[in-house]
Amino acid sequence: MSGLVVDAARCVGCRRCEKACATAGIVVEGRLARVTEGCVLCGACVEACPVGALHIEKGAAADAADLAAWQGVWVFCEQDAGAVLPVVFELVAKARELAAARGCAVTAVLGTGADDVALGAGGPADAACARLLAGGADAVLLCRDERLAQRDAEPYAAWLAELARERKPEIILCGATPFGRELAPGVAVRLQTGLTADCTVLEIDPATGLLQQTRPAFGGNLMATIACPAHRPQMATVRPGVFAGLVGAGGAGDADGLAAPVVEDLLARVSEVALDPRATSHVRVLERRLLAEGASIAEAPVLVVAGRGIGSKKNLALVRRLAELLGGEVGCTRPLVEMGWLAYRHQVGQTGVSVAPKLLVALGVSGAIQHLAGIGGAQTVIAVNEDPEAPIMAAATYAVQADCVAFAQELTTRLEG
């Protein structure tokens, strides 16, 4: 029997569960919670319970022999115009850790258009494979096919699912880029397996050997650890920059300086695989409009984020100047978009963009839960706010209690000098 279980020894009858429930699925009677017919197993009460008296239990033990047939960690290697994306190397480094714990190999899975020259002829595919192998992959599965030339997720999903069925990896990791977020669900549904989006922690549970996938839930105020016990592969996506610290500076993945014989050796670990003739690409890209002004804030290494505390629109010039000096981009909170000060694509947060810069400077931002939801990936946060109690000050790495405009002016002057 599976469902919501109340631990009577822990329950203190505080009624927080009752309040959290949207469906009258739990009631407190005589200082003890009782689950009713109305429960839809949404988990809201589990989150609300201050004493950990509630949990959702699931039956169904998996067939251990079946699961043991799935081995190895795969990393899907997304590339753009021939260059493998940085997030792939971050994932390969993480895959090495997981593979060490599982005693298995790391395989990089790379798809590319058919016009790429044959393997070993020194084309872009060679360079990509060599970099992946130098970056920590034990082997590369390479598919060169015209249908993979358009970045349409459908043939990629068909390809990866087929390959996974055949070769049975235990884990598949994929970057949570726009393309990866379209691809991974397509693979998961074809394999009828679980997928956890936007993980910030991935580790192997020493007791069960399962991949523990931790992701922020509910605006980042709650972390949920998710497992996929009875289905394979275990699939997770990870945002760019989250595991950036794992990749050694300049070392991992740097194959450019390698001697030709070394590259040749590396390329011996590449296997070419074919794409099923039935896989087709349906989505065609007809035209691209790149934004002239600034790059996407999602990928920016440095972000200066302006909140309502900057006071007036004219102070944006200062914010822009500071971002420029730091080699970064400008982000903002929602009210600034609503007031028309900045375009929506600058909005950071739950209903804007999730960002993962190395450095984020927040100027006059209060740090509302919906805003914090978008900055979980930032490595260092410097918050400047007049109010020492503003939530951003607790969430930051460095808290500067100051007038943000005066502070930005001072900092700009210093950086200019």
Added chain:
Amino acid sequence: MHVVVCVKAVPSTTEVRMDTVTHTIVRDGRQAVINPFDTAALELALRIKDAAGEKGAPAEPVSVSVLSMGIPDTERLLRDALSRGADAAVLLSDRAFAGADTLATSYALACGLAQMPPADLVLCGKMAVDGDTAQIGPEIAGALGVPCVTDVRELAEVGAGRVRVWRGCEGGTELAEAPLPAVLTVAKEAADLRMPSIAGVRFGERARVRVLDAPAAGADPARCGLAGSPTQVVRSFVPQRTSVAVRVEGTVAEQAAQVADLIEGMTL
């Protein structure tokens, strides 16, 4: 042409507060709203319908249906969608659907779609504000075996067996074309949902919302809800703020000097 919009009831996130003592989320579960991304999807669907009704438009009429999986109370939100211009509504509601992860949810929605007139376009919100996985649209497309275009910002053209949309891409937007049927996931900025008209409100009150339980939806119980969900929440916890923020003290000039030094020390 038949356009189906998948909508989800989510807690109105304005209500989310942290309990400062227990560090748990205080949710007033009683107030549910349509996921804001789904309202943008609904508006896009209604605009397709409006355009087909205009003089000189190709004669193919467009009908818009809304589909949701949720508790019986979700009917209220579907009626709201009807009042704003949707023509029909289907609610998948059954205890068997409870506890579904994205795979089990997309399965149930695919079952629901199979009970409706064939859809030429399925629109979903790009993501839900509570779950934030952005997986449902691509999983439905995978389940149906049809193409998917995510993060749609603007509808350029639909008809003649295909759809053209502007979608987000690295560093900008791109015009993508897919044959119908197709699944689109819609960004919030794509459109703001219109207000209901008076006639619409009346229609919303009177119209029938088809409520399907799992058997009526033809859903295999083993693939629904908790039983059909490969993923499982092992635990949830309030994140430990590993570093309590370091306070940078002094006059503004001193603070700026310290921060400038900090930044200099980083490899950016």
